[in-house]
Amino acid sequence: MKSQDPIENLKTHLRRRKTSGAPPARLSPEARSSMESWKKRKHAKPDPTPAAKSTTSPVTPSVPSRSTRTPAAPAAPASPQTQAQPQWSLQLPEGDKPSRFAWLRDTALACSRCSHLASFRKQVVFGVGNPDASLMFVGEAPGADEDEQGIPFVGRAGQLLTKMIEAMGLKRDDVYIANVLKCRPDMPPNTPGNRKPTLSEMDTCAPYLHAQIELIRPRVMVALGATAVQGLLRDTSPMGKLRGQWREYRGIPLMLTYHPSYLLHNSSITEKRKVWEDLMKAMEKLELPISDKQKGYFLQ
Numbered sequence: 001m002k003s004q005d006p007i008e009n010l011k012t013h014l015r016r017r018k019t020s021g022a023p024p025a026r027l028s029p030e031a032r033s034s035m036e037s038w039k040k041r042k043h044a045k046p047d048p049t050p051a052a053k054s055t056t057s058p059v060t061p062s063v064p065s066r067s068t069r070t071p072a073a074p075a076a077p078a079s080p081q082t083q084a085q086p087q088w089s090l091q092l093p094e095g096d097k098p099s100r101f102a103w104l105r106d107t108a109l110a111c112s113r114c115s116h117l118a119s120f121r122k123q124v125v126f127g128v129g130n131p132d133a134s135l136m137f138v139g140e141a142p143g144a145d146e147d148e149q150g151i152p153f154v155g156r157a158g159q160l161l162t163k164m165i166e167a168m169g170l171k172r173d174d175v176y177i178a179n180v181l182k183c184r185p186d187m188p189p190n191t192p193g194n195r196k197p198t199l200s201e202m203d204t205c206a207p208y209l210h211a212q213i214e215l216i217r218p219r220v221m222v223a224l225g226a227t228a229v230q231g232l233l234r235d236t237s238p239m240g241k242l243r244g245q246w247r248e249y250r251g252i253p254l255m256l257t258y259h260p261s262y263l264l265h266n267s268s269i270t271e272k273r274k275v276w277e278d279l280m281k282a283m284e285k286l287e288l289p290i291s292d293k294q295k296g297y298f299l300q
């Protein structure tokens with residue numbers, strides 16, 4: 001059987017040539033360089049992490065469900081290749097949940113892995129809410145308002161998200177809210193507004209989100225907007241097609257819906273209803289009561 005290792009395949013090929021009496025093969029400098037760099041990558045050690053000094057337990061690739069909770073109905077699984085590809089590993093220290101969460105937060109707040117973002121940000125926007133939440137919202141990245149306050153979803157879109165949470169019969173403090181990227185994407189000097197994070201930036205920051213998920217262990221997650229969906233699932237389909245779908249992220253059912261800012265620009269009752277139906281699906285999965293009044297929100 002052919003090996004997956006190109007160096008081994010090359011060695012086998014050269015041995016066969018020699019045995020068959022063929023003249024010696026010569027490798028071009030480019031081919032030699034390419035093989036050398038492949039060999040180096042193969043034997044390269046992973047990047048050290050901020051936690052490298054501690055005796056720690058690794059963040060596991062999937063999140064076990066809480067035994068005291070009713071298991072959620074199965075969602076469509078996503079293969080690891082279609083999910084965020086963290087570029088380094090983060091190891092949580094041993095200890096109880098509050099101390100591990102505090103360590104994670106402190107580590108993120110001191111992070112400068114993305115030097116261009118670390119020098120631009122005012123502060124790292126780690127996340128906010130209940131560390132024991134059953135429901136976790138995930139957005140894309142902090143904007144100027146969030147960067148200023150250090151809290152995700154505090155601008156106009158954030159205020160709308162708060163209203164959406166309250167319409168579900170919950171308080172903002174009941175859920176957990178985080179972004180895929182913890183630092184505001186940098187902008188050219190004197191340029192207003194915000195930009196979308198790149199996939200590479202989101203991958204670099206993914207270990208923090210994964211550790212948050214591992215510690216919180218929500219029963220349901222809701223991805224807010226196309227960029228968050230792309231960062232989490234690598235799915236670039238239009239949100240009009242994606243919204244309302246259940247996916248799975250690190251073993252947790254993930255509902256895809258529009259970002260609240262979409263509703264600020266498309267505030268028709270039809271679009272509001274679509275988002276509300278997505279949130280009702282999350283409520284059903286969480287076995288939250290849904291009153292007749294709630295069922296009727298945003299109907300014509």
Ligand code: SF4
Pocket residue numbers: 108111112113114115117118124181182183204205208
């Ligand atoms: S975006 Fe994430 S990984 Fe990059 S510097 Fe900020 S906290 Fe660190």
